[in-house]
Amino acid sequence: MSRVLLKGVRKSFGDFVALHQLDLEIQEGEFLTLLGPSGCGKTTTLRLIAGFIEPMEGKILLGDEDVTQVAPQHREIGMVFQDYALFPHMTIAENIGFGLKERRYPKQDINDRVEELLDLIRLPEVHDRYPAEVSGGQQQRIAVARAVAYPPKVLLMDEPLGALDLKLRETMQIELRRIQQELAITTVYVTHDQTEAMNMSDRIVVMNSGRIEQMGGAEDIYNEPRTRFVADFVGQINLFDANSYEPETGMIKLDGLDQTVHVPVNLAGGGESLSLGVRPEDIGLANSVESSSGMNHLAGVVSGRTFAGNLTRLFVDVGLQKPVILEAKSQSVKSNVGDKVTLTWPVELSKLLSD
Template sequence: MAFLEIENLHKSFGANTALHHFDMKIERGEFITFLGPSGCGKTTVLRMIAGFETPTRGIIRLDNKDVTHLRTRQRKVGMVFQSYALFPNMTVADNIGFGLKITHRPQAEIKKRVEEMLQLIKLPHLGERYPWQLSGGQQQRVALARALAGKPQVLLLDEPLSALDAKIRISLRQDIRALQRELGITSIFVTHDQEEALSISDRIVVMNEGRVEQIGSPSEIYNYPRTRFVASFVGTLNILAGHVIDPKTGKMAVDGQELTTTQELPADDAGKKRMLALRPEAIVLEPAAPGRNTLNATVEEVNFLGAVVRIRTRVKDAVISLDVFNDPNRGLPERGQPVSLGFSHENLLVLEEGGA
């Protein structure tokens, strides 16, 4: 039995459906990220887990208990919001202890827990300050401490880093992950930032238009996207139109050039058009060795990006980009130059039919 189970969750607002048939099992201590564009339903799921929204249908079980229709305060969840949501007229210590105070915990217990939380978020000497006296990163740490003060079973984080600048975001997301591991708390993190999702998650749920596109580890989501939406939303990707020559051997054709994939294809796919995906970093600028794929192309553009050089090439109707490391001792191709693009059979991905 999973620690948190979400079964056939569905949410409609009048005639608009925000979430379709969401199913997931989350183990105790997992760090899960809901990833997707604005309006994809990820925050709607989070709010239903927290008890701020009621599902149109479906079941939410926490530690083998049906909490679908329980109030938020009965669920033992902590939530961190994008906007911090700190009380401006309260000190940092009072903000952290607020949830404990309204549940009528003894004053000595509240004081001890607040001190523990201040140590945990590395702000032990700022308890008497007010939120307006703190930086954005410090305010979000206080919001995190407040969510953890009541020892929740699940920690929910709704785009908690989106209001911060890039450098602080990177530092704070690392701190959040370190705290989560230290406490062993089951956590769900919502973001539209693919780098955040890939860097801190045990598993990622990629969502689009109220539906789950794919669930998997960061490596699975990045390296083996199942649909066109996942492939294009997570990382830079080349999308190619191919035709199946021989499903049994994985033979494909792209603009008349034969390629091979290691993916299993349905027997009746012969002659069908299928969309193919290929990561820029999987391609080398040289003819492939035996047992690998080669595409003949023409260079359209060379973009110097510092440590990496991105080269854009064309194969008739298809544009293919590849990334190479900047090596001052190695020359770069010129625009209009014919080149050979080499890549492994495993790196040529056939996307599921019907992927958005």
């Protein structure tokens, strides 16, 4: 178990810059998720830590050791791939024991360790079967067992749940987290699925076009996104182009609307390109237009309504191109398409975002 440190790491493929000057530190025993859309550099980062590719600049440290120039087979890492990459010609036991056999452990030790791991992943009977003979979820767990059989300094997972269906994915999130905590193993997890990231991680690193946009715990990222990108990528949000933030009063002007709204005072940031973000679940409907302090108001007409079981979404046209989305418990939503409504939300839940 060990920490991982990336210092000023840069990587490009031809003209495409995959990573600009990345600095990242992963704590011992931490479950860290790299979250971002495809092409944001998250997989590149993982492959750099694994040693499958080399950085053009910068250093990679595993523990106190500089491994920048060390080949993957000497880095003592564990890697789990999206489609598992189990060896098709070996039994499950041989797959799990592969790393130990390569390191010339005695047969008895390998067998014991394989049994122990099959217990850990709760698949004791699959021993002599081949990867093609077990289900996707089982292959997934076997891939994890194989990666941790020889305790790695860091466990790297590249979208390991991407090939599974939704229900199984949710179970596997809990399962992976359990295994990770039981082994107290430093883990770097790559995904583009924000729910997955929030469910499992100690810390999330949101990446966009080769840079880190924001890092922090799931709640920080969701409740206090700093940029428009983070707010939009993690969860659903209504975004308004805005300008001229006044730190003393907290007032900002929305583009395309003849109206000002309030955000918390004395926020850092500001500048020319600003956005206001409001989560759909933070918006309510006001009975009258009377202004109560601490609340923002915006008038509009309901243009659509969708029912999603426990929640109902209203789409409200406030005179901008995109409707404002509001989300509430189904039984509390009475408005229908065509109704004139007033949207309201607390000032402290208004998010000021930079680009």
